[in-house]
Amino acid sequence: MKRLSEKLSVTCKKLIFGHVGACIIILCILPVLFIGHSFFRGFDIKIEQMSADTEEEDLIVVGFSQLGSESGWRTAHTASIQQALTKDAGYFLIYNNARQMQENQIKAIRSFISQRVDYIVFAPVIEDGWDTVLLEAKSAGIPVIVTDRMVNVQDDSLYTAWIGTDAKEEGKKAGRWLETYLGQKRRQPEEVNIVVLKGTVGSTAEIGRTKGFGEIAAQHDNWHILESVTAEFTANKAKEVMRSMLRRYPEMNVLISQNDDMTMGAIEAMEEAGIRFGEGGDVTVISFDATRDALELIQEGRINVDVECNPVQGAYVGETIQKLEKGETVQKHYVVEEKVFTRENAEEFLEHRKY
Ligand code: GZL
Numbered sequence: 001m002k003r004l005s006e007k008l009s010v011t012c013k014k015l016i017f018g019h020v021g022a023c024i025i026i027l028c029i030l031p032v033l034f035i036g037h038s039f040f041r042g043f044d045i046k047i048e049q050m051s052a053d054t055e056e057e058d059l060i061v062v063g064f065s066q067l068g069s070e071s072g073w074r075t076a077h078t079a080s081i082q083q084a085l086t087k088d089a090g091y092f093l094i095y096n097n098a099r100q101m102q103e104n105q106i107k108a109i110r111s112f113i114s115q116r117v118d119y120i121v122f123a124p125v126i127e128d129g130w131d132t133v134l135l136e137a138k139s140a141g142i143p144v145i146v147t148d149r150m151v152n153v154q155d156d157s158l159y160t161a162w163i164g165t166d167a168k169e170e171g172k173k174a175g176r177w178l179e180t181y182l183g184q185k186r187r188q189p190e191e192v193n194i195v196v197l198k199g200t201v202g203s204t205a206e207i208g209r210t211k212g213f214g215e216i217a218a219q220h221d222n223w224h225i226l227e228s229v230t231a232e233f234t235a236n237k238a239k240e241v242m243r244s245m246l247r248r249y250p251e252m253n254v255l256i257s258q259n260d261d262m263t264m265g266a267i268e269a270m271e272e273a274g275i276r277f278g279e280g281g282d283v284t285v286i287s288f289d290a291t292r293d294a295l296e297l298i299q300e301g302r303i304n305v306d307v308e309c310n311p312v313q314g315a316y317v318g319e320t321i322q323k324l325e326k327g328e329t330v331q332k333h334y335v336v337e338e339k340v341f342t343r344e345n346a347e348e349f350l351e352h353r354k355y
Contacts (some may be wrong), residue, residue, distance in 0.1 A: 059092040060321065063112025065122035067149075068100040070200075070233050071261040072291045076355030077148055077311035081121065084314030085321075100125055100200070100232075106133045113140045119321055120144045126202035127152035134158035145320055147313050149204035156332070160324065163316045163334045167205045170307045171212020173340050174256060174286050177305045179216065181284070189222065194254040195245045196228035197238050197262045205309065206230070209258045209288060226252060231262045238265030246273050254284045260294035263287040263303060278302040279343070290341045292353040298346040306346075310336040311355065 062085050066078050078095075085091040094117065098104035102125050112120050113136055120142055124130060130151045135158060137144050143160040150162060182188050194217065199206040210228065217223045226249045231238035238257065245252065246269060255277070257263040263285065270277045277283040279301035287294055290308035297303040316334055323330045341349065 057087070057090075059087065060090055060119065060325065061092045061094070061115075061117040062119045062121055062321070063094045063096070063108070063115065063117040065096050065098060065105045065108040065112070065120070067098050067105065067123045067125035069097055070100060071259055071289070072293065072355060073259060073261075073289045073309060073311050074233075076291070077123065077313065079355070080312045080314035081147070081317060082314070084318040085121075089318065091318075091321075098125065102126060102129055106130075109133050109137060113137055113142060116140070117142060119324070121147055121317055123148040124151050124204075125149070125200065127204055127207065128202060131155075131158065143324055145317055147317055148311070161320050161330050161332060161334070163313050163320065163336070164204070165309045165338060166335050167208020167309075168212040169208075170205075170288060170309060170338065171209035171214070172216055173212075173307045174209070174288070174305070175213045175216025177307075177340060177342075178254065178284070178286065179220075181304070190253075191251075192220065192223040192254055193249065193251045194223060194225045194256060195242075195249060195252050196225060197241060197255070197257040197266060198228055198230040199233040199258040199262070201230050205233075205288075206258060213256055231265065233259045233261060235261045235265035235268075238262035239269045240265075242266040242269035243272070246270065246275065253282060254286065256286050258288050259309075260287050260289040260291045260306065263294065263297075267297070267302060278304055290339070291355055292350065295341055295346045295350050295353060298341055298343055299350070301343065304342070306341045308338040308341060310338050312336065 064081055064085070068074060069078070082093065082095065085093045094112065094115070096108040098108060105122060105125060109120055109122060110133060120137055122144065124146065127150055131153050134144055134151070134153060138158055144158070146159045146162040148164050150164060151159060182192065196210065198210055217225060227245060229241055229245070231241045238261070242265065255266055257266055267277065270283060275283055277285050285303045287303050287306045288309055290306040294303055294306050298306055313336055316336065320330050
């Protein structure tokens with residue numbers, strides 16, 4: 001894969017020998033355009049810095065479009081990619097935070113294409129709406145590695161590899177845990193009144209977890225999903241939504257919260273309302289992600305179970321790029337390992353949990 005620096009110098013040579021006059025004017029105006037243009041807003045580097053650095057050390061230039069910074073999980077996911085794609089490891093990483101907006105991700109990917117990066121890595125905020133921009137990347141000959149959530153595209157040759165988690169299986173794990181738990185507590189015949197706090201609607205995590213848990217719930221006539229409502233994976237939104245759910249559904253006895261940040265917000269709302277929750281409480285709390293803060297609440301009995309969603313995906317992204325650099329074939333879909341945490345096993349993992 002030609003390095004960016006080679007491509008830039010070839011382009012400049014053609015320009016200079018082809019049309020000297022025009023070229024001098026363009027070269028004088030170009031830096032002003034680049035620096036002034038909103039093109040680079042939100043990016044952490046400038047093109048002249050990139051070409052200097054990459055030329056000097058023949059670095060692999062990677063454009064990374066991260067969907068946002070909405071949760072503790074997302075922070076860990078970003079860190080995992082940044083820690084794998086360092087300059088010492090041979091990369092020049094351009095990071096962009098799209099702040100939960102698909103149009104920002106599309107702009108970032110287009111900017112990476114115009115900067116002629118060697119690879120694009122991106123975590124799509126929602127599954128739909130990527131065909132056009134991924135076709136542009138493919139036409140530019142830039143491999144795209146999707147991470148965390150999935151894209152829903154007509155033609156899966158629009159991305160080279162996907163590294164992420166199995167959201168539907170995570171949802172099923174939550175349902176199977178609840179079946180076992182109710183059995184152990186001899187509560188099978190009881191009416192199970194469930195509220196679901198969903199993540200970003202249309203995201204792989206929301207679609208998969210909702211579907212997976214829903215399939216298990218549908219097997220039980222006495223399980224009733226009272227309402228399934230999004231709180232956007234954030235604690236603040238979850239606290240607000242949970243206040244309303246508690247008012248509307250006093251009969252609620254199970255909370256399914258599709259990430260730990262929303263669980264924290266929901267817990268605050270239940271504490272405010274004087275609701276007993278967790279182990280021995282009136283509301284059983286089922287969460288997803290298994291971040292450090294949540295594992296601590298499991299130990300305190302305030303969360304009953306946490307289905308892990310593993311954000312540590314950077315090493316696999318790096319391995320995939322290295323294989324592509326060598327012209328080797330890569331696995332199209334790679335699912336990272338994930339566990340289920342309860343009071344029985346949380347402690348042994350807490351000590352080494354970095355996020
Ligand atoms: C899951 C990931 C989700 C996490 C949330 O793959 O996309 O997004 O569960 C995060 O914490 O916001």
